[in-house]
Amino acid sequence: MKSERVVAGIDIGGDRKGNHLVILRGTEIVCNISKEPPAHMLEKCLQFEVAAVGIDAPCLWRIGEAGRQAEKELARQRIFSFATPTRELALASQSGFYEWMFNGERVYQAFASHFPLFTHRGEVNGRVCFETFPHAITTALLKTEAASAKKKRTQRREVLKDAGIEAASLRSIDEVDAALCALSAHYLQEGKVVTYGDELGGFIVVPAQLDGSRTK
Template sequence: MRSQQTVAGIDIGGDRKGNHLVILRGSEIVCNLRKDAPEQMLEKCIEFEVAAVGIDAPCLWRVGEAGRQAEKELAQRRVFSFATPTRELAMASKSGFYGWMFNGERVYQAFAPHFPLFKNGGEIGDRVCFETFPHAITSALLRTEVASAKRKRTQRREILEDAGIEATSLRSIDEVDAALCALTANFLLEGSIVAYGDELGGFIVVPVPTGHRRL
């Protein structure tokens, strides 16, 4: 990784699993928090002078009947995700499934005043936060294999190790995913990303695929 700025990634979970934060400086994991409130995670990011934060949750709800453009574009590349509903539909759901999306909303609300949400084509200031997606990250960075849900624990750790990140301290797939989001923040600062989506539905940021990256 060329960027030596400090970056962070947050894996969003439901109320039981909670959120996980990993902060990277270069390839070194300098902070790893589990199940802390969004405000505490924000404090850590400010304390460590984080420049970019990747978040594994929708940055915006769907508007109207059409799905989010970012999710459609990824699906066209055979990278599938949970469809984000309108906020009203999520609120009306009795299943509790969308609890993690509401937790993601709270994280964005806490971070946005200090880490403005990424807008494709806009100038990135001293700080930025953005939406990303570990399965899409894995699909972009695998060299020869196809991203597999069954092999995600192995494949995702291998990607971190290929980037020079010592992943043995990451005890769960949630922490691994948070580290992948942080790794993508490095790619964003290097300008080596693809942004799927539009202003209305928000952008999902993914590293430029390995085979298309300039060395």
């Protein structure tokens, strides 16, 4: 990675698992915290002068009956994710499944005043946060084989290793995923990303593939 700017990634979990934040300066992990409230994660990002934050959670809820365009476009690439419902449907659910999406919503809200949401309008200038997806990141950057959810514990560490990131201090798959989100932020800073989605449903940003794919 050429960029030495400081970037961050956040893996979003439910209330029990919590959120995980990893901050990278170049390839060095300079901060790794778990189960902290959004305000504390924001404080850490400001302290380390983070430029971009990748977040593994929907940046916007679905509007109406149609699914989010970003998720549809990823599905056409055979990259599948949980379908984001409308906020009303998520609130009405009794299963508790969507609590992680509400946690993600709270993170975006906490970061909004300092890290505006990526909108795909022109080049990225100043701080930004954006939605990304570890499986899609792995699919783009894995050199040896097709990305597999069953092999994510080894494959995702392999992607970090190939990027020059020492992942030994990352104790869980959630911390690994947070580091992958930060890696995606590096690619965004270098302008080497593919974006899926639209303004209505929000964008999912992942690194451009190693085969030379260009920014969309």
